[in-house]
Amino acid sequence: MGEFQGQIVAVTGASAGIGEACAAMFARESATVIALDVNEAGLAALAATLKGEGLDITTMRLDISDEACVESVFSAIEKQYGRLDVLVNSAGIISFEKFPEHTQVGWDKVMNVNIRGTYFCSRFAGIMMRRQHGGAIVNISAGAAKTGGMNPSPAYIASKGAINSLTFHFAVQLAKDNVRVNAICPGPIDTSMIEKQAHLPGTHGNGKENIIAAVPLGLGQPDDIAYGVLFLASNRRARYITGEILDINGGLVMD
Numbered sequence: 409m410g411e412f413q414g415q416i417v418a419v420t421g422a423s424a425g426i427g428e429a430c431a432a433m434f435a436r437e438s439a440t441v442i443a444l445d446v447n448e449a450g451l452a453a454l455a456a457t458l459k460g461e462g463l464d465i466t467t468m469r470l471d472i473s474d475e476a477c478v479e480s481v482f483s484a485i486e487k488q489y490g491r492l493d494v495l496v497n498s499a500g501i502i503s504f505e506k507f508p509e510h511t512q513v514g515w516d517k518v519m520n521v522n523i524r525g526t527y528f529c530s531r532f533a534g535i536m537m538r539r540q541h542g543g544a545i546v547n548i549s550a551g552a553a554k555t556g557g558m559n560p561s562p563a564y565i566a567s568k569g570a571i572n573s574l575t576f577h578f579a580v581q582l583a584k585d586n587v588r589v590n591a592i593c594p595g596p597i598d599t600s601m602i603e604k605q606a607h608l609p610g611t612h613g614n615g616k617e618n619i620i621a622a623v624p625l626g627l628g629q630p631d632d633i634a635y636g637v638l639f640l641a642s643n644r645r646a647r648y649i650t651g652e653i654l655d656i657n658g659g660l661v662m663d
C-alpha cells in the first residue's frame with residue numbers, strides 16, 4: 409500500500425513534464441489522482457498509461473486562467489469525491505520576450521496563466537480544504553524567481569516571484585485550518601519548456617546548453633521535482649513545514 413492510499417490528489421499541468429511526473433508518482437503511491445490540463449490528448453495518453461498499470465486516475469479538462477472553468481472543475485471534484493487532500497499547481501507557460509520589447513500583450517498572457525491561474529485553483533482548493541480541516545498545496549515556482557533568469561521574459565520571472573509570495577500568503581491564511589502550503593523552485597528540468605530555449609535568437613542554438621552549463625549538477629529530470637512534491641504533500645514527512653520555498657535546482661541557487 410502506497411503512502412497516499414485513500415487521498416484525493418489534483419495535479420494541474422498534468423499532461424506533460426513536471427505535472428505528468430507528479431500525477432504518475434502520486435498514482436504509484438496509491439493516491440486517487442485527478443489529472444487536469446488544457447491538453448486533453450496529453451491527459452488521455454497519461455490516463456491510458458496509468459490505467460494500464462491498474463492505477464486510479466481521472467482526467468478533466470481545465471484552463472486555469474479561466475475562473476469559471478476552475479470553479480466548475482473544483483465543484484465537480486467536490487461532487488464526485490467529497491474532498492481534496494492535495495493540490496499541485498504545476499500548469500504554467502513561459503515566454504522569452506525581452507526588456508524593453510516586452511509589452512502588455514505578452515505580459516498579460518503569462519500572468520493570466522501563471523499567477524492568476526495558480527490563485528484561482530488555490531482559492532477553490534483552499535475553500536474545500538478549510539471546510540474539511542486538512543490538506544496540502546504545492547506550487548511549482550521557478551529558480552528564475554531567485555536568479556532573475558537567463559532567457560525567460562520579465563513577466564515569467566515576476567509571475568514566479570508572485571507565486572512565492574502567494575505561497576506565503578496561503579500558508580499563513582490556512583495554517584489554522586490544518587492546511588500546509590509550500591512551493592518548489594526547480595532549476596532546468598528536461599521538459600518541453602527547456603527545449604523551447606534551445607534555439608532562441610542570439611543563442612546560436614546553444615540556449616539550452618548555456619543554462620545547463622550554469623548548473624553544478626546539470627539538467628534535472630521531472631521525477632526530481634516530483635520527489636520533492638510528494639515530500640511536501642506528505643502529512644507524515646512534512647507535517648511541520650509550511651510557507652517553504654524548496655530549491656530543487658542542482659545547485660543553481662545555493663542559499
Ligand SMILES: NC(=O)c1ccc[n+]([C@@H]2O[C@H](COP(=O)([O-])OP(=O)(O)OC[C@H]3O[C@@H](n4cnc5c(N)ncnc54)[C@H](O)[C@@H]3O)[C@@H](O)[C@H]2O)c1
Pocket residue numbers: 420421422423424425426427444445446447450470471472473497498499500501502521525548549550551552593594595596597598599600601602
Ligand atoms: N522545465 C523547467 O526547466 C522548469 C523550470 C522551472 C520551473 N518550471 C515550472 O514547472 C511547471 C511545469 O512546467 P514543465 O516544465 O513541466 O512544462 P510543460 O510545458 O512540459 O508542462 C506545462 C503543462 O501546463 C499545461 N498548461 C499550460 N497552460 C495551461 C492552462 N491555462 N491551464 C491548464 N494547463 C495548462 C500545458 O498544457 C502542459 O501540459 C511550470 O509552472 C513551469 O514554469 C519548469
